[in-house]
Amino acid sequence: MGADREGSAGRGPMRALAYAACGVVLLAGCASMPDSGDLRGVDSTARQDTQVRVFAMPPQDNAQPADIVSGFLEALTSDDPNYSTARQYLTKQASQTWKPGLSSTVLADGPGIDTNHLGGREETDDLSYTLTGTRVARVDEQQAYSPASGSYAAPVHLTRDKKTKQWRIDRLPQGVVMGKSDFQRNYMSVNKYYFASNATAGTASQPAAVADPVYVRRRVDPMTQMVNSLLNGPTNWLDRVVRTSFPTGTALAKGVTTLTPDDQNNLTVPLNKSAARVGANQCSEMAAQLLFTLQNLTPAVDQVELRSGNARLCTLAEGRVDNVAARGSAEQPTYLYFIDNKSRVVRMATGLDSSKAAPVPGALGEGAKALRSVAVSRDEDSAAAVSGDGKNLYVGSLVSGSSLGDPVLTSKGKTEQDRLTAPSWDAYGDVWVADRAPGDPRLLVLEQGKGEPIVVKTPELDGRIQEVRVAADGVRIALVVAKGDKSSLLIGRIERRQETAEDRPALSVAELRSATPELEDVTTMSWAGDSRLVVVGREQGGLQTMRYAQVDGSTPEGPAPAALSGIKEITATEFDGLPLVAYSEDGIVRLPSGEQWQKVTDGEAPVYPG
Structure with a gap:
């Protein structure tokens, strides 16, 4: 984790014991025992090979108070399963009451150590310090991650044992605290799986x-x-x-x-x-x-x-x-869909060898209605498309000879920007879309793509929905929400209540939370895994960037997609091997794994099913 404070002055020698496949090695990097008692922040350690286990060093005899605090903090970043070495820096009572699994506080850098009280005389048996830093995130007792911000300050009190004359920590904050790089070295994000409780x-x-x-x-x-x-x-x-x-x-x-x-x-x-x-x-x-x-x-x-x-x-x-x-989706997508330069819905095979598109079967591929966006059901039997002026939503079958009929939804917005977003299909065969009419903005669901739309309650929504993408599991939704001159990517929980099978469900989106707190402006996004999205946006004062984001607001491991300027829309799928596809200044482009973006054809609004 040298990225946090690599090369900072005054750091004492560090020792750690590590076990690797080839045997036992000594590493510089985990538990530090400085030679002097000078106060200083605890640097985050340099990132090590993830297969190497790093263990902390216990306190030395007659260690100075500052050494006890810094040694304890570095022991928190070791691979000691039960923090037994870290507990050696504590009094017996403090060790019994300290609960390291209660939370993990992540700071931008390793925690700083500020003097709080040195006593009224030169020789004292009580000292107090304050751990300081800038919050980045918190992992709670359930191991759930949530972004955090603001300053961090937590008191640590030491006492000197009257018999042994050794300094130990007797009061400290619950949980553990460490710098961002140490957190990335020590922890990893893993999905555990449950079942949607409200439907199949x-x-x-x-x-x-x-x-x-x-x-x-x-x-x-x-x-x-x-x-x-x-x-x-x-x-x-x-x-x-x-x-x-x-x-x-x-x-x-x-x-x-x-x-x-x-x-x-x-x-x-x-x-x-x-x-x-x-x-x-x-x-x-x-x-x-x-x-x-x-x-x-x-x-x-x-x-x-x-x-x-x-x-x-x-x-x-x-x-x-x-x-x-x-x-996820029951079947791997067969086709990629988009709008061609004749405003028709077209499709091409998802394989990398394919670059030729053909109109979809049915009325949506005939060009009788000019279209600007499309969403295809996960079984690829039906499609929902928004008219070129954003006013009307059509749903049609992807079967040759099928007719289109009247729009299933019409917006009253006066301008294209105040009308319908691109639609999205959920796992139950329902179509989601936002109507951005200023006088009556609504998030709507059409059951099986037809009938009177259900108005989805969004009590926590603060802003106007720009983009809607429902997860393959049907219980989470991603929204790009604009407020003022900024837009954010928010993840919400879809709650469904239905008294009887004959009743229409009552739908709401609850507990909206940011998936990209570091981005000032989000342009477009798509689900790219069971808990991952690909996002195009802009950091504060920066240029357009593309990255992956977790639904909990953390950044997944691995490289970001290759950069590409001018992206307006993007689509992805949870299936490995299928490339990212985007609409950019060059038309439809795709990103094969490990390669650069490639022009495919002209068109806009590309989507995989969903």
């Missing part, structure tokens, strides 16, 4: 899997961490719209502290007696949750076996999981 995906019988991203310690048995996190239930933000198939109280069997797949990539998960009476279907869903979760973490699990006591509950292999639950 489309007309299929399988439940729809929903990703719930959490942060776990990278080198502290992440597999077991993720299983425990999954069993503990969904994070608070997602809890109201998902369910788990694990019975209440389910946990790992007593005495099970680590999980490891065998040499055939099979993982046995022993559960306590709460899971002992589950039926075959429920057990298969439990196993599907585990497989989705663990395969998001590692490719080393091909099959899971659930046991309780001496009984085997069920076994589920990777090849059968799609028969149990739907994760």
Whole structure:
């Protein structure tokens, strides 16, 4: 994590013990024991090989108070599973009451150490310091990430033991605190999976899997961490719209502290007696949750076996999981769709070898109505398109000879900018669109693309919707919202209430939160994974940028897409191997993996199904 304060002056020698595949090595970088008692901030350590485990050093005899504080802070960034070394810097009572798992506070740089009180005489047995910094994020007790801002200040008090004369920390903030780079080195984001609680995906019988991203310690048995996190239930933000198939109280069997797949990539998960009476279907869903979760973490699990006591509950292999639950779109997209220079809906095969587009079957491909945007159902049987002036929404079948009919929705906005956004299909076959008419702005849903639209309640919305994209799971929605001269990417939770099957559902979008707090202006976005989006926008005072963003506001690992100026619209899919596609100043362009943007053809408004 040298990026935080690399090269800062006055840093003392650092020692750490690390284990690598090739043996035991000594690294410079984790626990520091400065030679003097000068006060200074604790630098974030230089980023190490992610396969190397770094362990902290315990306090030296007669260490000065500043050394105790800085040594403790650096011990927080080590790979010690239970923070046992960090606890050696604390008094016995403080160690018993300190709860490091309560939260992780992430600062822009390593925490600074400010003198707070030195006592009234030269020799004192009590000292107090303040940890300082600028907040970047917080990970809570559920391991859920949320962006944060503002200054950080937390008191740390030390006392000198009357018998041993050793300084120790006796009062400190709960949780852990570290710089951004140390956080990135120590933690990683992993999706755990639950099921949409209010409907099945489309007309299929399988439940729809929903990703719930959490942060776990990278080198502290992440597999077991993720299983425990999954069993503990969904994070608070997602809890109201998902369910788990694990019975209440389910946990790992007593005495099970680590999980490891065998040499055939099979993982046995022993559960306590709460899971002992589950039926075959429920057990298969439990196993599907585990497989989705663990395969998001590692490719080393091909099959899971659930046991309780001496009984085997069920076994589920990777090849059968799609028969149990739907994760993302049921099928890989066959076509990419866009509007050609004749204002028709056209499509081309999704393969990289394809560059020839043809009008879609049916009325939307005939050019009788000038169109400016389109969305295609996830089964690719139907499409919804907005007229060239943004006033009307049409829904038509992608079947030769099908007619278009009257618009299913008409905006009363007086200008094109005050009318309809591009539509989006959800996992249940419904069409979402925003009407931006200044006198009556609304987020609307047309069930199965027809009938009287349902007005979606958006009590927390502050601004005007510019773009709408519903996630494949049907329970999360991404909105680009403009307010003044700025626009933001917000993620909301879709809540559905329906008293009986005959009633129309009541829909609302709750707990909107920013996915790109560092961007001042968002131009366009698209879902690009189960919990990831690709975003085009502008940083404060900067040029246009393109990046990936997590739904929780964190930045995923890996490189950003290759830069391209003048992007107006972008589309992606959760399926690996399909390129990003954009509408730019050059027309329709695409980005094959590991390459540069390539011109495909003329046109605008490209979309994958969804």
